Every structure is written in C-alpha cells, then in structure tokens.
Amino acid sequence: MKVGCVKEIKNNEFRVGLTPDNVRTYVNAGHHVYVEKGAGVGSGFKDAEYVEAGASLLDDPKEIWALVDMMVKVKEPLPCEYPLFRDGLILYTYLHLAADKQQMDALLEGKVKAVAYETLQETDGSLPLLAPMSQIAGRLSIQEGAKYLEKKYGGEGVLLAGVPGTPKANVVILGGGTVGANACKIAVGMGANVTILDISLKRLEELDNMFGSQVQTLVSNDSNVERALKDADLVIGSVLIPGGSTPKLFKAKHLDVMKNGAVFVDVAIDQGGCGETSKVTTHDDPIYVEGGVVHYCVGNMPGAVPRTSTIALTNATIRYGLEIANKGLEAAVKDSAVIASGVNCYDGKIVCKNVADSFDGYDYTDLLTLI
Numbered sequence: 001m002k003v004g005c006v007k008e009i010k011n012n013e014f015r016v017g018l019t020p021d022n023v024r025t026y027v028n029a030g031h032h033v034y035v036e037k038g039a040g041v042g043s044g045f046k047d048a049e050y051v052e053a054g055a056s057l058l059d060d061p062k063e064i065w066a067l068v069d070m071m072v073k074v075k076e077p078l079p080c081e082y083p084l085f086r087d088g089l090i091l092y093t094y095l096h097l098a099a100d101k102q103q104m105d106a107l108l109e110g111k112v113k114a115v116a117y118e119t120l121q122e123t124d125g126s127l128p129l130l131a132p133m134s135q136i137a138g139r140l141s142i143q144e145g146a147k148y149l150e151k152k153y154g155g156e157g158v159l160l161a162g163v164p165g166t167p168k169a170n171v172v173i174l175g176g177g178t179v180g181a182n183a184c185k186i187a188v189g190m191g192a193n194v195t196i197l198d199i200s201l202k203r204l205e206e207l208d209n210m211f212g213s214q215v216q217t218l219v220s221n222d223s224n225v226e227r228a229l230k231d232a233d234l235v236i237g238s239v240l241i242p243g244g245s246t247p248k249l250f251k252a253k254h255l256d257v258m259k260n261g262a263v264f265v266d267v268a269i270d271q272g273g274c275g276e277t278s279k280v281t282t283h284d285d286p287i288y289v290e291g292g293v294v295h296y297c298v299g300n301m302p303g304a305v306p307r308t309s310t311i312a313l314t315n316a317t318i319r320y321g322l323e324i325a326n327k328g329l330e331a332a333v334k335d336s337a338v339i340a341s342g343v344n345c346y347d348g349k350i351v352c353k354n355v356a357d358s359f360d361g362y363d364y365t366d367l368l369t370l371i
Helices: 020-028 047-053 061-067 079-084 101-110 131-148 178-189 201-214 222-230 252-256 267-271 306-327 329-335 337-342 353-357
Strands: 002-005 032-036 056-058 070-072 090-093 113-116 170-174 193-198 215-219 234-237 263-266 287-290 293-296 343-346
Touching (some): 002 061, 020 047, 020 306, 032 061, 079 101, 101 343, 131 234, 131 263, 131 293, 170 178, 193 201, 222 252, 234 267, 263 267, 306 329
Parallel strands (some): 032 056, 070 090, 170 234, 193 215
16 A cells, blocks of 8 residues: 655644654555655654655655655645545544534545544544543643643743642543543642542542542532633643534533632544633643633643654554555454544545534445445
8 A cells, every 4th residue: 555644834843744754654564655854843753764764755745645645644634735625545543523614514525535643533532543642631731731830821820839828720521532621630749739620430530549638529410510610721622422423511691600710621623622712722722811810812822842742642653553554444344343433535425424413414435335
C-alpha cells in the first residue's frame, strides 16, 4: 500500500502523523511511504531522518494526496484540503465530525473511507488512540488554567497551590475519564483543592481509591455541579461521548454564580464543547472573557507540546494503521471489530452511529452491509 503523510496546516499545529520510526515500520512491512518535506520539523524530526527510514520526500502535498492509498494525519483536514478528497482514499486521523458538519459532508461527497482515531474502541471499552492525547490535554489543562488565573490575563490573581497562610485554589473537574483523571493528578500534585464529578459511581470509586483524601468526588447532577462551580477558581470540562456531541454541563447561567476572574478550560471543545458559552479558540488567541469568567477553548491543545504529543500518539496509531495497510481496510474491518469501530464514513455513508445521531436528517448505515 502507498501510505502518505503531509504537514499539518491547522493553526499552531506542529504534530506530525508519522515519525521516522513509523515510516521504517511501514517500509519493513513492504509498503511505500511518501512524506511532505518539512512535515516533521515542528516535532523535531528532520527530513534526513525520514529518508534514512525509507520514505520518499515530495515538495507538493497535493501530489501526495493524489498518490497514496492511505493518508495518515493528526488533525482533521481543513476546507482547502477538501478538493483533494477522492473515492476510495483511506483517511486515518482525528476527525471529530460531530462538531464539523462541513467536513462530514465533504467526506461523504468524496466517498472517503474515513477512520477516526477518537472512535476506535478496544473490546474492553477503552479508546486507545484518544487516550494519549487525552492524557496530555488533561495535564495541560491545569498548566494552562493556572497561567490564565494570573491577573494580567483577566484571572482573579490566585496561585493554584497558595502559600502558607493563604487559601489554595479550588479546582473543579467535570468528568472523570482519562482527561479528568490526568487533570486531577496534576492539580493534586500542585497542591490545589480538587473536586471531581462524574455520572458513574464505579468511576468515582476508582478515583477515590486512586487519590484518596486528596480529592472530593461527587455525583454529577445539576445541583452538585452548580454548588461546585460557585466556589471554583478553575474549572476543567472533560466530558466525552465517543464520536458524539458533548453534553453542555457548564451552563450560561452558571456564570452568574461564579467568581469574577475564575477560569474555564473546555477540553471537550473538539467535540463541540461541554460549555454553553464555549467557542473554539486557537493557540494564537486562546482566551476570551464572558460573564467575568476566562474561557480557554483551544481546539488542539496537545499541539502546544508537539514532540511529546507526536511520539505518544504515533506509538498508539501505528499498530492499527499497519493492520489496515497490510490487509486493506475492508479485510481489516472484517477481521476486527476494533478497526470497524474507527470507521466513520464509507462509500458516501455515515457508519458511526454517534456521528449520525449528532445531526438531523442523516442516516446511520451498518458498515458491514457495505463491504
């Protein structure tokens, strides 16, 4: 199979879909790999490393899109790349279609075989291709939130850990999954007071066993959320429905009861966000203030630490990508329900139920009926 990797063009996105080690793995398996010149520079990988690993370097990304059977990326294609879609192309990347109808329509029209990292689910229910970026985003959320609590950014001027004789900051985490647990780990490590909410009692028990008396666990309901937000200095939104639109737990009305200068970091913004007042921001312009609360809603948070993020992500994606390349997508899907769970669009049809359910007027089609 011909496998391609182009430079990411999203705002301040320095990750890359393939490392030189990944290239070598594909090449050793008998595949041809084409990489855009300079694609890995933002993550610290030189063109010479890709050549040494066996890749063919090309100047023009359009040439790579036209040449390959499977395109491996990090982030979703942008509108300027939609004309490069074509029937039968396998696209292997984060898609987040529930928050991007325009992209979904383009994939359907182009009959792209779209495999989304964020919906690929293992038999134990885990999301192996989402997990590494969730770990990074969760940890970054506290780092970024602590920064924007500084007065010069509009924050209330609170140090997360405080110092002897002063109050510690109150951190509230909405959602106890991978993002929430990693945010909790950093917030506890920095010495903040931490409250974490989730709808699952089993998950709350796990978090209680994990962090003990260092955190307060609460069942996520309207009353508990509102009470927690009233005293919060930093709020982390980390709710997830794989492939689907995120429920809005952080309401506009909550701004009225929150502290002036509190910070809300919406890590779920890729899937539409878990805040009613959330709108996508970029690393260039990451925050805005609404109702006195600083909102940080960057859509590609892990892109801020591309070296770590690229290695963590590609450590996970190479296994499934290689299986697709070795067998072809159709055979891989027939052999593995895990691979099948990652396919969002196929032959002009939506084959991920959570994606289809996110929009009115779109039907879900069982993938196995199409192959």
